[in-house]
Amino acid sequence: MSQQQIFPWGDSRRFNSYSRYFKNLFGERVQKLTIDAGFTCPNRDGKVARGGCTFCLNDAFNPSYCSPEKSIRQQLEEGIEFHVKRYQKASRYLAYFQAYSNTYAPLERLKEIYSQALDLPEVVGIVVGTRPDCVDEEKLDFFAELSEKKYVTIEYGIESCYNDTLERVNRGHTYEQAVWAIEQTAKRHIKVGAHMMFGFPGETRARMLAQSEILSKLPLNTIKFHQLQIFKGTHMAKEYEQNPKQFRFFGLQEYIDFFVEFLEHLNPSFVVERFAGEVPPRYQAGPGWGLVRNEQLVSMLDKRLAELDTWQGRLFGASER
Structure with a gap:
């Protein structure tokens, strides 16, 4: 197939990329600004559990500001000042509420927080990271009203489609709860995102790949993926120290090849925000990929897709034919 083939998402890139999605939507680059609004999580404060997910360390992802x-x-x-100095490309921004569960508060508090973010003229919308057990119909109705005026995405941490895995990592919710939250959000015409992780103990390659077709049935707009990384000070770091044989980590090229295969079965309408994670080595308690930046990872993925002459969704729905 020619490199200039136009794929279902409207360009010649071999996966439905986040950067193209926003350029088409707003006509220019839009930069996400991470916000920590001081939320906590029902998996930490005792409502669901204590201690949080065994892999969780928000500090590893929060920028300095x-x-x-x-x-x-x-x-x-x-x-905005940080990104102007670093990139000098964006003039419009999305406020990304990432840390912990950003709908875990009374509705009035949510209204106050999100109105503050949208008061800045440079902010064209919000991305709200949360858990599927931290939304209800009243809160979703509020976000639906916001979405009529501004860009709004609710991004749910699914992490795995398998309840035994979710229980093992002390996630505190089920896959069925994630499906309910996603469907209720999409029903209100709010954009829906999801977050997944690959490499949890006990998940085989075949089991991880099978999630591509499971997820493809959901009404998602955006999706992002991370490989499992173990962070210092987490419960999972203790598990790894005590029994390292339970863990198997992807090598870099191995992960690229794995993700290409996953991508081939993924719904082509899903916008892929990222497919791997990077954190400073000082946080890592397990093996990593060194100082490989996200831009390098994307370049490697583009190259491998071209080498194999394949693309996102090439085999989408193949098992049903």
Whole structure:
């Protein structure tokens, strides 16, 4: 197939990329600004469990300007200044509420927090990271109203489609709860995102790959993936130290090849925000890939897709034919 083949998402890139999606939507680059609004999580405060997910360490992903001690406006203004110096490309921004569960508060508190973010003229929308057990119909109705005026995505941490895995990592919710939350969000015409992780103990390659077809049936707009990384100070780090044979980590090229195969079966309408994670080595308690940046990973994926002359969704629905 020619490199200039136009794929279902409207360009010649071999997967439905997040950067193209926003350029088409807004006509220019849009940068996400991570915000820590001081939320907690029902998996930490005792409502569901204590201790959180065994793999969780939010500090590994929060940028330096991001702190709940600062106001929403201050974090946004510092984030804009940071990105102007670093990229000098974006003039419009999405406020990304990432840390913990950003719908885990009374509705009035949510209204206050999200109105602060949307008060800045440079902010064209919000991305709200949360758990599927932290939304209800009243909260979703509120986000539906916001989405009529601004860009809104609710991003749910699914992590795995298998309940035995979710229980093993102390996730505190089921896959069925994730399906309910996603369907209720999409029903209100709010954009829906999802987050998945590959490499949990006990999940074979075949089992991980099978999730591509499971997820493809959901009404998702965006999706992102991370390979399992073990962070210092987490419960999983203790498990790894005590029994390292339970864990099997992807090598870099192995992961690229795995993800290509996963991508071939993935719904081509899903916008792939990212397919791997990077964190500073100082946080890692297990083997990593060194100082490989996200831009390099994307370049490797593009190259491998071209070498194999394949693309996202090439085998989508093949098992049903």
